[in-house]
Amino acid sequence: MLRRRVWLAAIGASMLADSVQAAAAPMNYFLHSEGPISADVRMLGWVFAAICILVCGLIAGLLLYATLRVRPAVANNPDAATAGVMGPVTRSGGNSGLRAVAIGTGISTLILVAMTIYALVVLERTAHPAAPVALTVDVTGFDWWWRVDYGDGDAAQHFVTANEIHIPVGVPVRLRLASADVIHAFWVPLLAGKTQMIPGLVNEQWLQADRPGVYRGQCTQYCGVQHAHMAVEVVAQSQSEFDAWLAAQRQPAHAVSQTDIGAVLPAGRKLFMERCAGCHTVRGTEAVGPNGPDLTHLNSRRQIGAGLMSNTPAHLIDWITHAQELKPGARMPSMPLTSPESGALSAYLATLD
Ligand code: HEC
Ligand SMILES: [Cu+2]
Structure with a gap:
């Protein structure tokens, strides 16, 4: 139990180090852009945000004004006050209330139509690349x-x-x-x-x-x-x-001799074919499993587990033996390995570059 805790703490610490590294490339990058589409979309976002903030501010201001305004008609005439909110409006004679509604609706409609047109223009501009797709x-x-x-x-x-x-x-x-x-x-x-x-x-x-x-x-x-x-x-x-x-990616995996009985590398290959090949493919071998990531050039990748951990030999063995603790629910079972087995498997995985 204790050993397991120590182990989890060690993994936790190394994942923390990873995530500190990842913080250098955080997802708050939606506020930045490095390509033509995201530049247009980001500008659209800022313009929409500015309009929304302006409108919110304006309405809050009007509300505040209306709340604080001294209303002599109501103050001096108790009848009007009991007549409810519309009292002062009707009392003032004309239909200024209705006019205010019309003006307000008109302005909102204009703003919304303008925003829609702008959004459609950006949508059209980003729908197709300017140059042919490469x-x-x-x-x-x-x-x-x-x-x-x-x-x-x-x-x-x-x-x-x-x-x-x-x-x-x-x-x-x-x-x-x-x-x-x-x-x-x-x-x-x-x-x-x-x-x-x-x-x-x-x-x-x-x-x-x-x-x-x-x-x-x-x-x-x-x-x-x-x-x-x-x-x-x-x-x-x-x-x-x-x-x-x-x-490099088009190449199949390096051939590993299967005949060298007793050697570590063929043992690792054999283990892989027995326990992993049902789910994973390694091109150029009999492993053609369709249920997990293709591992032909596993070592060319920066991370494993879809961004879970950096791709190092130690993390690979941790992942293989403890997948269900590192990514509970993942469609790969934890595969317990004896230490000679993990040595052999590591040696084989190292050939997948
Ligand atoms: C039941 C199917 C299954 C078996 C058996 C299986 N895996 Fe996996 N494996 C998966 C799936 C699914 C993933 C993707 C998990 C995820 O990221 O959510 C995965 C992910 C991996 C990854 C990370 C790949 C990457 O690029 O992120 C490695 C390495 C790996 N498996 C190695 C092995 C090895 C070695 C064995 C045998 C000891 C094995 N797997 C057995 C299904 C399986
Ligand atoms: Cu999702």
């Missing part, structure tokens, strides 16, 4: 991770990865967004707005990063217990770096 990527939401397919339907170019989307910088990229189970929503605030991922539908979004960098995203449609741990990263790279990444 790349199409398919992203599928799962409880609680993201499958990412490259190749745009071309079988020869096709490969699958997870939780990390690489794009070339400065060009529009089209994302086709689908769901494998429930409704999710894809949102990378620095780059573009939110788009829902609905079972049976394919929604599209395009985004563009103006500068190289890592842009964090998050599922924004509540999709079950681990919704909060369903993060994604968009890695924007120069065209040459991106091409190198593509070429």
